[in-house]
Amino acid sequence: MTKHKTGTRKESQTQTPSDVSMKTKTPFTGGCLCGAVRYECTAEPMRMLECHCADCQHFTGGAGMSGVIVPAKAVFVVKGAPRFYSAPSSAGGNIHRGFCSDCGSPVLAKFDRAPHVYGIPAGSLDDPSWFQPQVYMWTSDAQPWHQMDPAVPKFPEYPPFTANPK
Numbered sequence: 001m002t003k004h005k006t007g008t009r010k011e012s013q014t015q016t017p018s019d020v021s022m023k024t025k026t027p028f029t030g031g032c033l034c035g036a037v038r039y040e041c042t043a044e045p046m047r048m049l050e051c052h053c054a055d056c057q058h059f060t061g062g063a064g065m066s067g068v069i070v071p072a073k074a075v076f077v078v079k080g081a082p083r084f085y086s087a088p089s090s091a092g093g094n095i096h097r098g099f100c101s102d103c104g105s106p107v108l109a110k111f112d113r114a115p116h117v118y119g120i121p122a123g124s125l126d127d128p129s130w131f132q133p134q135v136y137m138w139t140s141d142a143q144p145w146h147q148m149d150p151a152v153p154k155f156p157e158y159p160p161f162t163a164n165p166k
Helices: 054-060
Strands: 010-015 021-026 028-031 038-041 047-051 065-071 075-079 083-088 094-099 106-111 117-121 135-137
Touching: 021 028, 054 065, 065 106
Parallel strands: 047 135
Antiparallel strands: 010 021, 028 038, 038 075, 047 065, 065 117, 083 094, 094 106, 106 117
Protein backbone atom coordinates (compact mmCIF):
# COMPACT_ATOMS: atom_id res chain seq x y z
CA MET A 1 0.00 0.00 0.00
CA THR A 2 1.30 3.45 -0.92
CA LYS A 3 1.18 6.24 1.64
CA HIS A 4 1.14 9.80 0.32
CA LYS A 5 2.71 12.68 2.18
CA THR A 6 0.50 15.60 2.98
CA GLY A 7 1.56 19.14 3.81
CA THR A 8 0.69 21.37 6.71
CA ARG A 9 -3.03 22.00 6.80
CA LYS A 10 -5.19 24.74 8.23
CA GLU A 11 -8.03 23.35 10.34
CA SER A 12 -11.50 24.88 10.42
CA GLN A 13 -14.85 23.85 11.79
CA THR A 14 -17.64 22.60 9.55
CA GLN A 15 -21.19 21.86 10.72
CA THR A 16 -23.29 18.99 9.49
CA PRO A 17 -27.10 19.16 9.54
CA SER A 18 -27.09 17.11 12.74
CA ASP A 19 -24.84 19.79 14.36
CA VAL A 20 -21.94 17.38 14.67
CA SER A 21 -18.76 19.43 14.72
CA MET A 22 -15.75 18.11 12.86
CA LYS A 23 -12.48 19.34 11.45
CA THR A 24 -12.06 19.91 7.75
CA LYS A 25 -8.47 20.44 6.68
CA THR A 26 -7.63 22.82 3.86
CA PRO A 27 -5.91 22.49 1.62
CA PHE A 28 -6.63 18.80 1.29
CA THR A 29 -5.03 16.37 -1.09
CA GLY A 30 -5.67 13.01 -2.63
CA GLY A 31 -5.24 10.82 -5.63
CA CYS A 32 -5.54 7.38 -7.09
CA LEU A 33 -4.36 4.06 -5.68
CA CYS A 34 -1.16 3.85 -7.76
CA GLY A 35 -0.21 7.53 -7.30
CA ALA A 36 -0.24 8.41 -11.02
CA VAL A 37 -3.00 11.03 -10.52
CA ARG A 38 -2.80 13.51 -7.64
CA TYR A 39 -4.90 16.58 -6.80
CA GLU A 40 -5.10 19.38 -4.28
CA CYS A 41 -8.18 21.33 -3.22
CA THR A 42 -7.75 24.74 -1.60
CA ALA A 43 -11.38 25.26 -0.48
CA GLU A 44 -13.58 23.71 2.15
CA PRO A 45 -16.26 21.33 0.89
CA MET A 46 -19.58 22.95 0.02
CA ARG A 47 -21.34 19.67 0.76
CA MET A 48 -20.49 16.10 1.72
CA LEU A 49 -22.80 13.42 0.40
CA GLU A 50 -23.39 9.82 -0.52
CA CYS A 51 -24.98 9.13 -3.90
CA HIS A 52 -26.69 5.77 -4.26
CA CYS A 53 -27.74 6.04 -7.93
CA ALA A 54 -27.22 2.94 -10.07
CA ASP A 55 -24.46 4.68 -12.07
CA CYS A 56 -22.44 5.49 -8.93
CA GLN A 57 -22.88 1.90 -7.76
CA HIS A 58 -21.52 0.62 -11.06
CA PHE A 59 -18.67 3.15 -11.13
CA THR A 60 -17.48 2.32 -7.60
CA GLY A 61 -18.37 -1.35 -7.53
CA GLY A 62 -20.11 -0.74 -4.20
CA ALA A 63 -23.10 0.85 -2.51
CA GLY A 64 -22.54 4.21 -4.19
CA MET A 65 -20.20 7.18 -4.17
CA SER A 66 -19.20 9.01 -1.00
CA GLY A 67 -17.88 12.39 -1.99
CA VAL A 68 -17.31 16.05 -1.35
CA ILE A 69 -18.58 18.85 -3.57
CA VAL A 70 -16.09 21.69 -3.94
CA PRO A 71 -15.67 24.82 -6.08
CA ALA A 72 -14.13 23.80 -9.42
CA LYS A 73 -11.72 26.75 -9.31
CA ALA A 74 -10.19 25.36 -6.09
CA VAL A 75 -9.20 21.96 -7.52
CA PHE A 76 -5.77 21.47 -9.07
CA VAL A 77 -4.52 18.24 -10.64
CA VAL A 78 -0.87 18.31 -9.61
CA LYS A 79 0.27 15.01 -11.12
CA GLY A 80 -0.95 13.04 -14.10
CA ALA A 81 -4.33 13.53 -15.73
CA PRO A 82 -7.55 11.66 -15.07
CA ARG A 83 -9.32 9.96 -17.94
CA PHE A 84 -13.05 10.76 -18.09
CA TYR A 85 -16.07 8.62 -18.85
CA SER A 86 -19.18 10.66 -19.69
CA ALA A 87 -22.75 9.50 -19.18
CA PRO A 88 -26.13 11.27 -19.24
CA SER A 89 -27.38 12.67 -15.96
CA SER A 90 -31.04 12.73 -15.01
CA ALA A 91 -30.37 16.29 -13.77
CA GLY A 92 -29.51 17.29 -17.34
CA GLY A 93 -26.35 17.19 -19.40
CA ASN A 94 -23.65 14.67 -18.58
CA ILE A 95 -21.64 13.60 -15.57
CA HIS A 96 -17.96 13.22 -16.43
CA ARG A 97 -16.43 10.69 -14.03
CA GLY A 98 -12.65 10.95 -13.84
CA PHE A 99 -10.44 8.02 -12.99
CA CYS A 100 -6.81 6.94 -13.24
CA SER A 101 -6.18 5.20 -16.56
CA ASP A 102 -3.51 3.03 -14.88
CA CYS A 103 -5.27 1.70 -11.76
CA GLY A 104 -8.91 2.68 -12.41
CA SER A 105 -9.44 4.57 -9.14
CA PRO A 106 -12.12 7.29 -9.26
CA VAL A 107 -10.62 10.72 -8.52
CA LEU A 108 -12.87 13.51 -9.83
CA ALA A 109 -16.33 14.23 -11.26
CA LYS A 110 -17.50 17.15 -13.38
CA PHE A 111 -21.13 18.06 -14.02
CA ASP A 112 -22.53 19.79 -17.12
CA ARG A 113 -25.45 21.05 -15.04
CA ALA A 114 -23.13 22.57 -12.42
CA PRO A 115 -19.80 23.44 -14.08
CA HIS A 116 -18.79 25.61 -11.11
CA VAL A 117 -18.36 22.55 -8.85
CA TYR A 118 -16.45 19.27 -8.89
CA GLY A 119 -17.10 16.09 -6.97
CA ILE A 120 -14.20 14.39 -5.22
CA PRO A 121 -14.61 10.78 -4.05
CA ALA A 122 -14.02 10.50 -0.31
CA GLY A 123 -12.05 7.30 -0.85
CA SER A 124 -9.48 9.20 -2.93
CA LEU A 125 -8.66 11.64 -0.09
CA ASP A 126 -5.28 11.20 1.58
CA ASP A 127 -7.09 11.64 4.91
CA PRO A 128 -10.73 10.59 4.52
CA SER A 129 -11.29 10.52 8.31
CA TRP A 130 -12.97 13.96 8.29
CA PHE A 131 -15.58 12.96 5.71
CA GLN A 132 -19.09 12.77 7.12
CA PRO A 133 -22.13 12.67 4.83
CA GLN A 134 -24.51 15.59 5.22
CA VAL A 135 -27.05 14.12 2.82
CA TYR A 136 -27.90 10.81 1.14
CA MET A 137 -29.20 11.10 -2.42
CA TRP A 138 -30.78 8.64 -4.83
CA THR A 139 -31.92 6.50 -1.92
CA SER A 140 -34.56 5.12 -4.31
CA ASP A 141 -31.69 3.10 -5.87
CA ALA A 142 -29.91 2.28 -2.59
CA GLN A 143 -29.13 -1.32 -1.78
CA PRO A 144 -31.02 -2.72 1.22
CA TRP A 145 -27.78 -4.01 2.75
CA HIS A 146 -26.19 -0.54 2.96
CA GLN A 147 -26.78 1.08 6.35
CA MET A 148 -27.42 4.83 6.47
CA ASP A 149 -27.25 7.14 9.46
CA PRO A 150 -30.89 7.81 10.45
CA ALA A 151 -29.99 11.39 11.47
CA VAL A 152 -28.77 12.35 7.97
CA PRO A 153 -31.38 13.71 5.50
CA LYS A 154 -32.32 11.33 2.68
CA PHE A 155 -33.68 12.09 -0.78
CA PRO A 156 -35.15 9.57 -3.25
CA GLU A 157 -33.37 11.47 -6.06
CA TYR A 158 -31.56 14.83 -5.94
CA PRO A 159 -31.62 17.06 -2.86
CA PRO A 160 -32.28 20.77 -3.28
CA PHE A 161 -29.07 22.28 -4.66
CA THR A 162 -27.78 24.93 -2.31
CA ALA A 163 -24.25 26.18 -1.76
CA ASN A 164 -24.24 25.19 1.90
CA PRO A 165 -26.83 22.87 3.43
CA LYS A 166 -28.35 23.96 6.71
